[in-house]
Amino acid sequence: MTESTWQLLLDSLWPLIHGAITGTIPLALASFAIGLVLALGLALMRLSRRRWLSSIAQVYISIVRGTPLLVQLFVIFYGLPSLGVVIDPWPSAIIAFSINVGGYAAEVIRAAILSVPKGQWEAAYMIGMSHRRALTRIILPQAARVSVPPLSNTFISLVKDTSLASLILVTELFREAQQVAAFSQQFMALYLEAALLYWLICLVLSSGQGVLEKRLDRYVAH
Amino acid sequence: MSPTDRNPDQSAPALLTVRGLQKSFGDNQVLKSIDLTVARGKVLALIGPSGSGKTTVLRCLNGLEIADGGTIEIIGADDATHAPVTIDFAAAHGSRSGVPKKTLGTLRDRSAMVFQHYNLFPHKTVLENVMEGPVVVQRRPRAEVEAEALALLERVGLGEKRDSYPFELSGGQQQRVGIVRALALRPTLLLFDEPTSALDPELVGDVLRLIKELAAEGWTMVIVTHELEFAREVASEVAFVDGGTIVEHGDPKEMLRNPQHERTRQFLHRLLFPF
Numbered sequence: 001m002t003e004s005t006w007q008l009l010l011d012s013l014w015p016l017i018h019g020a021i022t023g024t025i026p027l028a029l030a031s032f033a034i035g036l037v038l039a040l041g042l043a044l045m046r047l048s049r050r051r052w053l054s055s056i057a058q059v060y061i062s063i064v065r066g067t068p069l070l071v072q073l074f075v076i077f078y079g080l081p082s083l084g085v086v087i088d089p090w091p092s093a094i095i096a097f098s099i100n101v102g103g104y105a106a107e108v109i110r111a112a113i114l115s116v117p118k119g120q121w122e123a124a125y126m127i128g129m130s131h132r133r134a135l136t137r138i139i140l141p142q143a144a145r146v147s148v149p150p151l152s153n154t155f156i157s158l159v160k161d162t163s164l165a166s167l168i169l170v171t172e173l174f175r176e177a178q179q180v181a182a183f184s185q186q187f188m189a190l191y192l193e194a195a196l197l198y199w200l201i202c203l204v205l206s207s208g209q210g211v212l213e214k215r216l217d218r219y220v221a222h
Numbered sequence: 223m224s225p226t227d228r229n230p231d232q233s234a235p236a237l238l239t240v241r242g243l244q245k246s247f248g249d250n251q252v253l254k255s256i257d258l259t260v261a262r263g264k265v266l267a268l269i270g271p272s273g274s275g276k277t278t279v280l281r282c283l284n285g286l287e288i289a290d291g292g293t294i295e296i297i298g299a300d301d302a303t304h305a306p307v308t309i310d311f312a313a314a315h316g317s318r319s320g321v322p323k324k325t326l327g328t329l330r331d332r333s334a335m336v337f338q339h340y341n342l343f344p345h346k347t348v349l350e351n352v353m354e355g356p357v358v359v360q361r362r363p364r365a366e367v368e369a370e371a372l373a374l375l376e377r378v379g380l381g382e383k384r385d386s387y388p389f390e391l392s393g394g395q396q397q398r399v400g401i402v403r404a405l406a407l408r409p410t411l412l413l414f415d416e417p418t419s420a421l422d423p424e425l426v427g428d429v430l431r432l433i434k435e436l437a438a439e440g441w442t443m444v445i446v447t448h449e450l451e452f453a454r455e456v457a458s459e460v461a462f463v464d465g466g467t468i469v470e471h472g473d474p475k476e477m478l479r480n481p482q483h484e485r486t487r488q489f490l491h492r493l494l495f496p497f
Binding site: 117119120122123124125126127128129133137138141142145218219220 | 334335341344354355358388389
């Protein structure tokens with residue numbers, strides 16, 4: 001690598017980090033937060049004794065998991081305008097990613113709720129709790145511990161998937177890299193630099209997962 | 223016929239009256255028709271082979287199972303303020319939604335269960351386990367509940383474990399917390415579902431001793447147990463359940479020594495001479 005390539009990498013570092021701070025990270029955080037709320041609702045619908053509620057959730061999850069995220073993104077950003085619904089790049093990206101996370105995380109949360117022993121529900125009912133209270137005070141806190149590792153996976157995938165938003169004109173890490181690369185014609189260097197930054201973000205997230213697991217582990221035998 | 227028919231103390235009013243209780247799981251009729259009454263301050267022990275339905279009876283009394291037919295009547299702690307509540311299951315058709323929420327709530331209010339596998343909340347400390355029901359559900363003042371909870375824990379020798387999590391306790395300690403959790407709800411009726419059968423043999427004694435003390439204090443209890451010696455000592459009445467019916471019931475000393483029914487005799491024989 002020539003000295004000018006090093007200089008380019010150094011010069012482009014700030015725009016890329018800026019793209020991560022103003023694009024990738026807020027996009028991932030917002031979509032994950034909305035997606036989790038959606039996922040909890042869908043998981044409870046899936047577990048509902050009412051068949052129609054469960055069916056709706058099942059169809060939703062099936063569609064989300066059965067179609068590419070890129071296609072979902074394009075339907076919302078490029079497809080909906082033909083129906084007269086025009087949504088800006090940012091909200092389009094957040095909508096698509098939230099819907100996607102909702103589908104995947106719903107199955108994680110459902111499995112986590114089912115993993116809590118039936119005796120916990122019974123003890124909660126025994127002390128007089130309603131279904132809702134048993135869920136929020138007894139079952140979900142225990143399900144949370146179980147779902148941290150798989151939900152961390154979902155979040156890490158999401159961080160990387162936000163690069164797809166570059167294709168609907170959202171300025172984030174990868175789009176910055178693309179722009180510098182196109183201008184300088186140094187594709188290999190720039191895309192490797194982008195890859196390195198994604199990796200660093202995910203390393204931080206993984207260590208965050210470790211901390212969270214440890215915190216939630218305080219009531220489990222080691 | 224009810225287990226208290228031959229109870230010498232007829233003056234005590236029935237705290238619990240069960241009539242014609244039926245329950246099926248699919249095609250399997252677990253309870254054919256169960257009748258029993260328990261007078262205030264009395265202890266009824268349910269014995270019988272596994273699958274006989276005795277645990278299902280207990281679970282119906284706490285609303286964990288909704289019976290298909292029959293009635294459960296339970297009176298409150300104080301006759302003046304707690305009118306008897308009756309649940310008629312024939313109207314409910316075995317569905318939770320068929321029983322008025324309030325009625326089911328009252329049933330749960332008045333009875334408290336101690337589980338075979340303790341079922342303590344693993345994410346809560348010992349003290350939190352005990353206080354959860356009184357504070358969160360019954361909305362009693364936290365300070366008052368805490369003082370009462372600590373006194374109860376102290377009493378069962380677990381005062382120092384107040385801030386421990388269940389996984390840090392032995393099975394016997396966990397079960398004593400389970401009993402304290404039930405007591406803290408201030409129920410009128412205590413239900414025990416094989417409270418010692420998950421315990422290591424050397425830990426059984428502490429738990430049985432505690433239950434015996436509670437019986438002596440006048441708590442009304444229904445106990446599902448395999449501990450015949452314990453039933454003989456603690457129970458005012460023993461009922462032998464088999465095939466979803468109460469085959470025979472009576473004074474524990476009398477019945478366990480001299481069972482009238484062939485099935486009871488066989489069951490007792492198997493328990494006394496397992497091999």
